[in-house]
Each structure stands twice: as structure tokens, then as C-alpha cells.
Amino acid sequence: xxxxxxxxxxxxxxxxxxxxxxxxxxxxxxxxxxxxxxxxxxxxxxxxxxxxxxxxxxxxxxxxxxxxxxxxxxxxxxxxxxxxxxxxxxxxxxxxxxxxxxxxxxxxxxxxxxxxxxxxxxxxxxxxxxxxxxxxxxxxxxxxxxxxxx
Amino acid sequence: xxxxxxxxxxxxxxxxxxxxxxxxxxxxxxxxxxxxxxxxxxxxxxxxxxxxxxxxxxxxxxxxxxxxxxxxxxxxxxxxxxxxxxxxxxxxxxxxxxxxxxxxxxxxxxxxxxxxxxxxxxxxxxxxxxxxxxxxxxxxxxxxxxxxxxxxxxxxxxxxxxxxxxxxxxxxxxxxxxxxxxxxxxxxxxxxxxxxxxxxxxxxxxxxxxxxxxxxxxxxxxxxxxxxxxxxxxxxxxxxxxxxxxxxxxxxxxxxxxxxxxxxxxxxxxxxxxxxxxxxxxxxxxxxxxxxxxxxxxxxxxxxxxxxxxxxxxxxxxxxxxxxxxxxxxxxxxxxxxxxxxxxxxxxxxxxxxxxxxxxxxxxxxxxxxxxxxxxxxxxxxxxxxxxxxxxxxxxxxxxxxxxxxxxxxxxxxxxxxxxxxxxxxxxxxxxxxxxxxxxxxxxxxxxxxxxxxxxxxxxxxxxxxxxxxxxxxxxxxxxxxxxxxxxxxxxxxxxxxxxxxxxxxxxxxxxxxxxxxxxxxxxxxxxxxxxxxxxxxxxxxxxxxxxxxxxxxxxxxxxxxxxxxxxxxxxxxxxxxxxxxxxxxxxxxxxxxxxxxxxxxxxxxxxxxxxx
Numbered sequence: 001x002x003x004x005x006x007x008x009x010x011x012x013x014x015x016x017x018x019x020x021x022x023x024x025x026x027x028x029x030x031x032x033x034x035x036x037x038x039x040x041x042x043x044x045x046x047x048x049x050x051x052x053x054x055x056x057x058x059x060x061x062x063x064x065x066x067x068x069x070x071x072x073x074x075x076x077x078x079x080x081x082x083x084x085x086x087x088x089x090x091x092x093x094x095x096x097x098x099x100x101x102x103x104x105x106x107x108x109x110x111x112x113x114x115x116x117x118x119x120x121x122x123x124x125x126x127x128x129x130x131x132x133x134x135x136x137x138x139x140x141x142x143x144x145x146x147x148x149x150x
Numbered sequence: 151x152x153x154x155x156x157x158x159x160x161x162x163x164x165x166x167x168x169x170x171x172x173x174x175x176x177x178x179x180x181x182x183x184x185x186x187x188x189x190x191x192x193x194x195x196x197x198x199x200x201x202x203x204x205x206x207x208x209x210x211x212x213x214x215x216x217x218x219x220x221x222x223x224x225x226x227x228x229x230x231x232x233x234x235x236x237x238x239x240x241x242x243x244x245x246x247x248x249x250x251x252x253x254x255x256x257x258x259x260x261x262x263x264x265x266x267x268x269x270x271x272x273x274x275x276x277x278x279x280x281x282x283x284x285x286x287x288x289x290x291x292x293x294x295x296x297x298x299x300x301x302x303x304x305x306x307x308x309x310x311x312x313x314x315x316x317x318x319x320x321x322x323x324x325x326x327x328x329x330x331x332x333x334x335x336x337x338x339x340x341x342x343x344x345x346x347x348x349x350x351x352x353x354x355x356x357x358x359x360x361x362x363x364x365x366x367x368x369x370x371x372x373x374x375x376x377x378x379x380x381x382x383x384x385x386x387x388x389x390x391x392x393x394x395x396x397x398x399x400x401x402x403x404x405x406x407x408x409x410x411x412x413x414x415x416x417x418x419x420x421x422x423x424x425x426x427x428x429x430x431x432x433x434x435x436x437x438x439x440x441x442x443x444x445x446x447x448x449x450x451x452x453x454x455x456x457x458x459x460x461x462x463x464x465x466x467x468x469x470x471x472x473x474x475x476x477x478x479x480x481x482x483x484x485x486x487x488x489x490x491x492x493x494x495x496x497x498x499x500x501x502x503x504x505x506x507x508x509x510x511x512x513x514x515x516x517x518x519x520x521x522x523x524x525x526x527x528x529x530x531x532x533x534x535x536x537x538x539x540x541x542x543x544x545x546x547x548x549x550x551x552x553x554x555x556x557x558x559x560x561x562x563x564x565x566x567x568x569x570x571x572x573x574x575x576x577x578x579x580x581x582x583x584x585x586x587x588x589x590x591x592x593x594x595x596x597x598x599x600x601x602x603x604x605x606x607x608x609x610x611x612x613x614x615x616x617x618x619x620x621x622x623x624x625x626x627x628x629x630x631x632x633x634x635x636x637x638x639x640x641x642x643x644x645x646x647x648x649x650x651x652x653x654x655x656x657x658x659x660x661x662x663x664x665x666x667x668x669x670x671x672x673x674x675x676x677x678x679x680x681x682x683x684x685x686x687x688x689x690x691x692x693x694x695x696x697x698x699x700x701x702x703x704x705x706x707x708x709x710x711x712x713x714x715x716x717x718x719x720x721x722x723x724x725x726x727x728x729x730x731x732x733x734x735x736x737x738x739x740x741x742x743x744x745x746x747x748x749x750x751x752x753x754x755x756x757x758x759x760x761x762x763x
Contacts, residue, residue, distance in 0.1 A: 026270045033185050033273075041185065049178040079222065083248035084178040087270045 006140040013133050022126050026089030043134045049088045056081045075104040092122045165280030166191045173203045174220040179269060186273050200226035204234055211239050215283045221247040229261045236262040237399060242282040293391050352392040362396060
């Protein structure tokens with residue numbers, strides 16, 4: 001169905017996002033909301049997510065610099081982060097957030113720090129992959145119902 | 151023209167075009183939610199601030215059919231918003247959260263949410279939310295008796311179209327819950343328009359609610375039946391169904407408050423007095439609260455009536471919050487704090503002696519509040535306090551002026567109670583936007599300690615100013631609290647508060663609260679019925695505090711006042727005025743109160759009270 005090689009590549013890239021567990025079903029929901037009236041919806045939401053989540057990550061980092069840890073606050077931040085991550089379907093990031101919160105609840109500072117490092121890594125990876133994906137999507141052009149010669 | 155016809159395009163195709171208000175502080179989630187809802191063909195308005203949402207809802211109660219809100223929000227707890235909407239606008243509210251804990255969901259239910267969704271929310275779930283609106287409309291229609299609905303299908307038209315003119319106080323028949331009606335099976339009053347398809351909603355204004363609470367208080371919460379309440383209220387165009395559903399809500403509110411109160415027994419008990427809970431109700435209940443409390447006390451009814459402003463006070467009594475634990479003197483509670491500045495209850499006990507209203511004790515006892523009445527010995531006084539305002543001011547609410555009334559309530563014996571109730575009250579008022587509420591309620595929280603006040607105070611302020619959100623107004627209501635609060639309030643309202651405080655301070659200056667309380671107490675004691683005496687109340691410094699603030703600031707400090715604050719405290723209602731100087735000069739009312747007190751007591755100067763204590 002992908003006549004266009006770019007589109008094909010895009011499809012492959014998209015599939016790998018799912019296969020590698022970076023995004024989940026929720027991402028599909030986002031895609032389904034994209035239509036002619038909202039042609040760049042997915043990218044818009046994800047961009048908004050980056051902005052907001054970057055702020056939260058910064059807050060968490062700062063909170064982790066203060067000893068002793070304020071677990072309640074850390075948990076609150078992470079709850080927020082998890083909420084928005086799950087909204088865009090960021091699967092791995094969400095899983096790591098859950099782990100972080102577990103550590104917070106049990107007061108495990110060491111665990112929190114480790115988990116947070118891992119979370120940041122996953123987050124960075126996701127951003128990179130999605131970034132590449134959207135870039136390609138833009139290049140590939142809007143999806144045409146009928147193939148058109150370029 | 152039936153309302154339904156207005157904008158009928160949407161209505162006819164219900165649920166298409168259903169107007170939804172979405173509230174979530176997370177921009178990603180909000181964007182997603184908004185888009186999903188639009189995809190369902192609803193008409194969506196989004197906002198990331200709960201306060202903005204409330205404002206929008208208040209501006210035009212008929213602008214929306216449904217509200218969806220996140221639970222965790224920075225400016226206001228989602229549950230608080232839920233309560234406000236339920237009480238003021240009676241719209242279906244759906245809660246949204248990433249956290250699906252059973253406890254949280256339960257909390258949503260007890261606060262009146264009609265559904266609880268988990269994030270990330272899916273479109274399938276949103277496609278069905280219209281059922282909540284439809285269900286409500288249907289209930290309304292049934293309640294109203296005549297089913298002349300032009301739209302046979304799920305009440306969309308009626309429900310949606312149910313628009314009074316904006317913001318107008320239309321007392322149109324709006325039947326919300328039939329429960330009361332069914333049980334009582336009394337004939338409703340003449341319905342203004344039985345066959346009208348559209349059933350305009352009854353707007354329970356502060357004034358109306360006050361009457362309602364007064365009526366309930368008079369009858370006694372147990373014996374209050376819609377028909378009698380309706381008769382007592384004597385408001386035309388109000389039907390028994392309206393009253394019934396409102397009563398039901400009120401009862402739920404009281405119950406909730408009492409639960410909270412129990413939990414907060416420590417703190418709130420003393421001051422908060424259930425009122426706060428009521429306040430939440432939207433201040434309407436203010437008086438209602440008292441009922442519960444006073445039950446036995448007739449004082450309430452009578453007394454309170456006289457004090458219009460006492461509305462707030464009413465709250466205090468509401469046992470709900472009354473954690474009165476041992477608040478020695480209801481009014482004193484606050485004073486107690488003042489003196490000790492930190493030992494609210496302890497000191498209060500001393501003050502209690504003057505707790506005026508011995509009658510109050512009854513009230514307190516009556517109050518469901520967990521307050522330890524025993525401890526409270528002074529409960530009496532507390533009782534008074536609570537009682538007073540409630541009846542009159544229709545509970546504290548927000549009606550800016552009302553606060554004054556509330557003031558008194560706060561003092562009623564339960565310093566804590568007073569506070570708690572106040573908070574409640576305030577909240578309620580916030581809805582009204584009349585600053586009144588905040589003031590009253592908060593003051594009383596004292597129960598636990600000044601700290602409570604502080605928290606309370608802020609809360610109270612909020613209530614008061616419901617409008618302006620300028621919590622500052624809340625100020626001084628309870629001078630006593632104020633003192634305590636003084637330190638606290640800055641946090642929240644700062645702006646206004648400063649002003650009031652100063653004025654109050656003038657009065658007592660030294661013992662700011664205590665003296666105020668004392669005076670109050672004295673007056674109260676002597677008069678027991680002081681509460682009854684409206685004049686007394688005014689003089690009751692502490693109470694006044696609330697008042698002045700509210701009155702003054704009536705402008706409208708945010709009514710919402712930080713629900714969280716209030717809740718915590720339980721009943722902060724009056725607090726708003728931290729200034730502590732209980733008799734706010736600027737408040738004017740306080741001054742009068744103080745002077746009145748003085749006169750009555752023959753010089754109940756605050757200090758003198760001390761001795762009595």
C-alpha cells in the first residue's frame with residue numbers, strides 16, 4: 001500500500017517503534033485523531049509533551065539534589081510525568097515512571113536515582129526516534145488516498 | 151419559546167453538540183482530551199485552571215452540560231471542584247486520573263462524581279459520557295412531574311435547554327433528585343409552569359440558601375421536610391421538588407462534613423464546626439449546619455436568624471467539622487490561640503468560660519461533629535456560636551455580608567469547630583462569590599492549634615472572596631484566628647488580609663483575639679442567647695472578624711479559596727482574617743460588634759474576659 005518508498009520507510013519505522021516497545025496502543029489513538037482538519041495532530045501533541053515533560057524532569061532532578069529526598073514530592077512529580085507519558089503512549093517511559101514511583105513509596109532513594117537515570121535514557125531515546133519519525137513523515141508528505149505522481 | 155429551541159441544532163441531535171468543559175492542568179492530556187471530545191462531536195471548552203473553570207461555570211450556569219476534570223491539579227483539588235459544581239450548578243462531573251486506586255474512585259463517588267475515568271482515556275469511553283447528561287435530564291423531567299417535554303429522547307433538550315437566563319436567579323422548577331419527593335410524597339407547591347417543557351433550574355443563591363438553612367434549622371434537621379421548609383421559606387416559584395432535591399444535597403453535604411469532621415476532630419472540631427462542611431455546600435447551608443449541630447438548640451434558629459452575617463457562624467457549629475475537641479470556649483478557641491499563639495485549644499479552654507452561649511453547648515452536642523464535646527465543656531459556647539450564624543446567614547456563605555454572621559459561628563464554643571465550620575462555610579460561599587463565606591468558616595478551625603488557623607484562615611479567605619479570589623478578604627473574621635492566622639494568611643491571601651487585620655488589631659491590639667473572644671465569650675455567656683441577639687453577635691468580636699472581612703471584601707475573594715486548605719483544616723471557614731485583632735475596625739461590623747459587646751457586657755472588654763476565663 002505504500003507506493004512511495006518514503007512512505008514505506010515510514011511504515012517500517014513506525015512498526016519498529018511498536019515492536020521495540022517505545023510506544024503502545026495509545027499512540028494509535030493519537031494517530032486516529034489525526035485527520036484533514038488536524039493533519040499534524042500527533043506531532044503537535046508529542047511536541048507539547050516534550051515541553052511539559054522536560055519541565056517535570058528538571059523539577060525531579062532538582063528535587064533529587066536535595067537531601068534527604070522528599071519522596072512525596074518526587075512521587076507527585078512522577079505521577080504527573082506518568083500521566084502525560086501515558087497519554088501519548090510512551091510505553092517504556094511510562095514503565096520506568098511506575099518503577100520510580102514504587103521506589104518513592106518504599107523510600108528507596110538509591111532505587112529512585114537509578115530508576116531516574118534509566119528513565120532519562122528511555123526518554124531521550126524516545127525523543128530521538130519520534131523526532132526522526134516525524135521528520136520523515138513530513139518529508140513523505142500527507143497521506144494521499146490515491147497515489148499521485150510526485 | 152422553550153429553551154430547548156435555542157441552539158436546537160445541537161440539542162436535537164443529542165448527544166451531538168453536548169457542551170463539555172474539560173479541566174486538566176497537564177497540557178498534553180488536555181489537548182488530547184479536547185481533541186477526543188471533539189471527535190465525539192461534542193462542543194468542547196478546555197481550561198487548565200480549575201478556578202477559571204468555576205468562573206466560567208458561574209458566569210453562565212447553562213453554558214455547559216457536563217464537566218470533566220482531572221483529580222490532581224495544582225490550583226484546586228479536583229474533588230473540591232467537583233463539589234462546587236455539584237452544589238452550585240448541579241452539573242454532572244466526570245473525574246479523570248492516572249491513578250485508579252479504589253480509594254480515590256470512592257472519594258470521587260462520595261463527592262458526587264457521576265463517573266471516574268482512568269488516563270489515558272480512550273475515545274470509546276468518551277463516546278458514552280453523554281449518558282450522564284441524559285440521565286440527569288430524565289430525572290429532572292420526572293421530578294418535575296409534568297412531562298411535557300418536547301423532546302422525548304433523552305432529556306437533552308430539557309436538560310440542556312434548561313437554561314435560565316444567564317446568571318439570573320431563576321427559581322424555576324428544577325427537580326433534581328426525586329428521592330425526597332418520593333419519600334415524603336407531599337404535594338409540591340404550585341408549580342409555576344407544570345407543563346413547561348423546559349424546567350429552568352432553580353438557582354440557589356446565597357439568599358435563598360440562607361432561607362433554606364434557616365428553615366431547616368428551625369424545623370430541626372431531622373424533622374425538616376421539604377414541604378415545611380418550603381412553607382417556612384415562603385418563596386414563590388419555588389417548588390417542593392426544588393427544596394427536596396436541595397435538601398438532599400444538603401444532607402449529603404452535612405454527612406460528608408461530619409465524616410470529615412470526625413477525621414479532623416482534632417483540628418476542626420474545635421473551630422471548624424461542621425459549618426465548614428456546609429460552607430462547602432455552597433454556603434447555602436450555613437444554617438443547615440447548625441441544625442445538625444444544634445438540633446436541640448433552638449437557639450440556633452432564633453439566634454441565628456438574627457444574625458445575618460453569622461451565616462458563617464452557622465457553619466462553625468456544624469458539627470461536621472467540629473473537631474472541637476476540647477475547645478474550651480467556642481469563641482475562645484480562637485482566642486486561645488491568640489494568647490498562646492500556638493495552643494489554640496488550650497487557651498481556648500480558658501476562654502471558654504465566656505463562651506457565650508451556654509446554649510451553644512447544646513448546639514455543639516447536637517452537632518454531629520466528632521468534637522469531643524466533653525472536652526469542650528465550653529461547647530456550650532461553641533454551640534452558640536455555631537448556632538447563631540447559621541440560621542441567619544444561611545450559613546455563612548459567601549454572601550459577603552454573611553460572613554459576619556458566620557463570624558459568630560466560628561466562635562461558638564468550638565474553637566475548632568468554629569473554624570472548621572467556617573471553612574466549610576466559606577467554601578460554600580465562594581460559590582456565591584460573595585466574599586462572605588470564606589471569612590466565617592475559617593476562623594474556627596483553631597481546634598488544633600494556630601497552625602490550623604493559619605491554614606484555615608487562608609481557606610476562609612478564599613471562601614469569602616469567592617469572587618475575587620482574593621483571599622485576603624477572608625481575613626480576620628475571627629480575629630482570634632486571625633492572630634494565629636496572621637502568620638499563616640500571608641501565604642495565601644496576603645493582599646487583602648493585611649488590610650483587615652490592621653483594622654482589627656486596633657481593637658484588641660494586645661490580645662487581639664483573645665480579647666475579642668473573651669468579649670465575645672462574655673457576652674455570650676451572659677447572654678447565652680447572645681447568639682440570638684444579633685447585636686451581640688456583631689459585637690462578638692471574633693465573629694466579626696469574619697464579617698468585616700467578608701463584608702469588606704465581599705468583593706469577592708475567590709470563593710474557592712483553596713479548597714485544599716479548607717479541607718485540611720476541616721473547617722476553616724472563618725479564618726480568613728488572620729489579623730487576629732479580632733475586632734476589625736475596618737470591618738466596621740466588628741467594631742459594632744465589639745462595641746455592642748462592650749455595651750452588653752458592660753464592658754466586656756476583651757481583657758476583662760480574660761479574667762472570667
